[in-house]
Amino acid sequence: MNKNKKTFYITTPIYYPSGSLHIGHLFSTNLAWVIKNYKTKMNYDVKFLTGSDEHGQKIEKKAKELKMNNQDYVDMQTSKFIDLWNSYQIDYDFFSRTTNNEHKECIIKIFNEMLEKKLIYKGLYKGLYSVEDEEFIPETQAIKKDNNFYHPISNHQLEVIEEESYFFKMKDFTKWISEFFEINPDFIVGQKIMKELKNNFLEHDLNDLSITRISFSWGIPIPSDPKHVVYVWLDALFNYISALGYTQNSKNYIKYWKEGDEIVHVVGKEITRFHCIYWPIFLHSLNLRLPSKILAHGWIITSEGKMSKSKGNVINPLDLLKDFDPEIIKYYFAAKMSIENDNVFEKEFILQTYNSDLVNTIGNLVSRTLAMIHKNFSQSIKFKETNEEHDLFIIKSINHHFDLYINHFDQYNINLAFDAMIELARDLNKYIDLTTPWKLTNNLDRLAIVLNILLNGIYTIAVMLEPVMPNHAKKIQNALNVPSLSFEEIKKMEKFDQILVNKSEIIFPRK
Structure with a gap:
């Protein structure tokens, strides 16, 4: 395929729509949007994806609490993200939703191919699980206090579950991903993250990964075994190619992924394990092209520490628009927030x-x-x-x-x-x-x-x-x-030789 320009495909995480909007969403999306604009100015053919991750036990639970149909609930919640990006004048090319039929078809195709390649097997999961984080946690990584176990990052209480599941043979790829990191030291932007991943997950063999659940139904059912629905990370991660038309081998998929020049995922550090370890392994196992880089950024914290509902310090980005033009806020988040470190925020x-x-x-x-x-x-x-x-x-x-x-x-x-x-x-x-x-x-x-x-x-x-x-x-x-x-x-100093400049309006009025 002939290409006049280099291609650049950048994505945000697809956000879980069950919680409240917070400035972490704005940080990630604004970062990706600014990079998209820069690459456009550098004459790249750019595509930008954001979206929402709409399946899972937590969604089902929230919808039930509100006495709503699951799909109606995610439609309502997802519209909040769309309204947020419109309010902040952040434009995108793809808004990926895991409840779209194209995405469901992609996941079933991926699951069947993994099954055919004997990359997955049926077994029994018994261990600790966080409903809030949609994540299984090995006991060795959980925090124990008062005879209960808690998530090591979010501090949500973990529950013991035992259920049938399909597992991906993640352990078989421990050596490959370790060697991949050694050969590609710049794959992750943020060396702290790379070091933490190696120390926390690659010092020993990876655990095989549960990729289906049977204890809830709000997910993508497996046609050959319909009591199983695909579990969150296999479902969520493949949105980056399902939105491009992977199932149909579309022009977008070929141009921006398969034959694309640069692919960058922007993520918060709390989901780097999934994007930096599981995602490359999934792709490699299917002989699919890997992204060029994972841009992992730190958290935004306030004077009370990490934002959480219990602390009452979650900041809704829409509230900031009451006092500031959206571009002023976007400038602050791009110009004053370090990617490498956590950032303290006060209005x-x-x-x-x-x-x-x-x-x-x-x-x-x-x-x-x-x-x-x-x-x-x-x-x-x-x-x-x-x-x-x-x-x-x-x-x-x-x-x-x-x-x-x-x-x-x-x-x-x-x-x-x-x-x-x-x-x-x-x-x-x-x-x-x-x-x-x-x-x-x-x-x-x-x-x-x-x-x-x-x-x-x-x-x-x-x-x-x-x-x-x-x-x-x-x-x-x-x-x-x-x-x-x-x-x-810029370097053509004669550009004003024939130009009579205008009288300037006040570009930035004093506040």
Whole structure:
């Protein structure tokens, strides 16, 4: 298949719709969305998937409590995610739902193929299980207190269950996944996660994985053994290819997965075992292509610690929209949240970031520069070569910080990429202070050189800002009166030679 552009396929986790919306959902999805926008600007053919994981015992239990049909319940809950992404102006190409017929067909095909290859067998599961987390926990990993067992991460109480199940022969692939990690040390973005997975799960053989249940019915039944429904992770993980049309071997599946150039999954660290160990093993067992990278990020915590209902510190992202434009919130989550570490969040941090980065640094730079241009020039100002020390430094700074931005984005250090943008904006403000253009009104040739360099710097910042704040970047673009914001134009210093810039509106009003 001929391809003019490299392809890039990025996904979020598909979210479990039984709980409340929280800012962890926003963190993951915004991160993937910003990367999608960056890759689009880098001229990739990009597809972006998010969605909802709609089967399981917990869903069945919640629907029963509300006296609702299971499907009606997940329809209601899933609509909340769709409304959330609409409210935050986060667009996507695929919204994957595990209750879709195409997905069900995919899972049955996968199960039958695994059965045919003797990758799965029927047995008896007896052990600890968390209904809330939809997860079996070996006793060696559970936390024991007061003669009860608790989930090691969520702290939900575990119950002992015993039931018939089909098992995937995960143990047989322990050696393969260990060797895969050694050969592909950058498969997981976040070396802490890689180390934890090796220490916690690969020091000894993996346990065979239960992939069906018979104690509830809300799932995908196995046609050859209909009392069994496919259990959550086999069901959920394959959504990444079912949404592309794996069952039909569709053009999307071939282009973006089978023959795709880059595939990246964005996940929270609590589900890395499933995405970084089970998912590659599932794919490898079926001779299917693996993703390029798993981008695993830390948690968002508050001053009370990890968010939980019991602590009352779960933050609904819709509540933040009462005080802030969605792009301001998205900027904060992209620019100030580290992927490597857990991040402490308080609402006032958004306002602090807005005032510091956007109002005082970028907004001030744009308004100062355009005001000086309109005060002193009625025509476009052309770029001229210069040997002035301050000029040479700031031109070098523009190129250096843009290169840094690209490098950080390509390494998925998104917050560091935006740090480079803000460092450039600060350098440009310092350049104004050092060159004192307001004192150059009697030397218009020199003033024109300074202001043209500033325009080039502002253009660069607008381009760097666009993946996370496209609407605000558009305002800067309109003020600069340029036809587009393009990575390719950044190092062309003559781009303003024939352009008369507009008077700037206030890009970032003070709050």
